[in-house]
Amino acid sequence: MDSLTYVQNTFRDYYANNFSLQSALQMIEKREFGFASFDGWMLRHRSFKTKNELTMFLQDFAPHDAYFSCAYYEEPEAEMERKGWLGADLVFDIDADHIPTQCSKIHDEWTCGNCAFSGKGITPEKCPKCGNERFDTRTWPCEVCLDSAKTETVKLLDFLMRDFGFSDKEIRVFFSGHRGYHIHVENEAARSLNSMARKEIVDYVTGLGLDITYFGLSDRKILQGPSTKDQGWRGRIARSAYDFVRNANEDDYKNAGLQTNVELLIRNKKALLKSLDGVGTWSTVKGVAFGTWKRLVEHSIGSISAKVDTAVTTDVHRLIRLADTLHGKTGLKKVEFALSAVSTFDPFKSAIAFKAGTAKVIVSDAPKFRLDNEIFGPYKCKKIELPTAAALLLVCKGRAKVVE
Template identity: 30%
Template sequence: MTSILPPGQNRIVRSLIRSYYERAELYLPFDMELREFAFQPLSGGSYVRHLSFQTAQELREVLLREVPGHVFYSSAKYQRPSARDMEEKGWMGSDLQFDLDADHLCEPRKITFCPVCGKEVMGERCPDHDVEAREYVEIPLDCLRKTWDQAVLLSRILKEDFDLSPRIFFSGNRGFHVLVECSGDCALMDSDDRKEIVRYVMRDQVPFRGVEGDPGWAGRQEGGVSVDEQVTVDVHRLVRIPGSIHGKSSLLVKEMNDFLYDISLSPFSGKAVLLPFITGDFLLVDRQFHLNKGEPVSMEAGYAVFAYLKGLGEVTYYVR
């Protein structure tokens, strides 16, 4: 019988992630001593927040001890970043962050199934085996590319209309982040100021400052950019650390100048064996795989860990 471990409890996967963080090049803000750090365990659950580090090595030691699924620093700079009360932290300003998710632009494929019998189910539990159902979400590649195009358009608006210097990052899962490292007046914008920028880039009854007829105007007029408003207006928002692993995919958070979505985003090499929980055809990163429930399949480790974190099966063997 297949062993159904709680998500995040696979020893092989934890070992691979830990090994990655032993050598990982994490891209941290130059003023990291002013930032709050946080992580979420690989198994999910509550965030561990209000952490403060003086050096990258201090952070690495925590990553090797905890092996988290998600790692963040605050967009805000604080006088006392480890204070547990937001008022006591002493806010000094925040970077400007935008979140663009592919599932806000397109309809993803969703399957809710029982990891024991592999049958699709309605609701949160399998009625036959009384175990928690798993939801698999698959984003088409063309949808990710559309999201990238939106990120590029947003970046251009911020550059040309606001004279800012945005950077685009793959989120590690199903979207992109556009980040502006702020100082001066930019950093001191409050939530209302940031909301005005959101309204502007989303074309929410705010006229563009650009000149009609210039390249890109048609795309702007078509409806602006779809962003998650709550991410941008929240001056205490967390930012995924570039170079870290996204715990729902195993792919890296990575700065991008051109669209990229393939297995090179996985930090794992070698081969692994996946024991599927379900039968069907699935897009694992950039390749289609046919899986048969209970039939072990050998594949590149990057695909196997991706499938595991998507809930499709268990990683049972790994060879470097």
């Protein structure tokens, strides 16, 4: 059996025997659905009246990937211009593809689709050699990367609840089934926002275009910076800078781009903390000039902004992976989890769709990984019999072939 047939049969088995739509689908009849088949074509502009109807379709079709629109339409089955857009959930995608982690240089590779120039780590926007924008990528759903995606998710949730005032009942969080998290806001006011308005929200949570002088400089003699008690970005910056100054050692300062003043900053730690915590009068710390405060603020913005994918949030017609369905790149499920469970949620346990069976594979190469409590690999040119979930993950990621 070839590997694609193996994946297709396994997916078919899941949809026929283990599948149910656990996650809620608001106004299902107003959504557009799309499905990628195993033959490589895409079925779009479908709609379903009920969850039951959708479930039956999925049981029968067993897609490679299943999607639904963040948008609500009068006529979801009509062509794009005639659908009658009624609004869209506010959706955020946080993906390890956009987060620079140390390990991405080990397990991620990209190759230019034009000139075949290749590199390790995060895929660049343009090929550094020929400027082409298409790449073949080889990534891995790594535990460390997913942890950092979760950290970004926690930061985003704090922005959404504290600064935008969305309630925990309006916000839903999902593991994407691959390398990240999806955050959906289902709120009536947010629903009607156009693409530009959504871009403003992205700019806010990513801290794009923050003017440092607005946060710090009143005149050249008295520098009035933000205080930890301030609202919004001002308070966030001050609190982050406060934590940084309180804990930073020499190396942390150097890594933050403050190498020239390290000694002075460490010596004045108490005064700095007092400045950040109090009314925010920066100029009282002797020897620490505006440039240093500016760098400290910039470093804080970098560490507290949430790294979300702009294109996903600003696209008001976007198709998003449907929860409880399988991700074609991993064989893992997209799963929803409670907001209160963010810190304890384990994607490599909750997203496993197959608990029984094994498959014999030849693994070309794969890093060490964990599924539930079992550790696998690393593998290099190895023939091995693995539990279905592990074999499927390797085959879907193009790291293994099925034997026989």
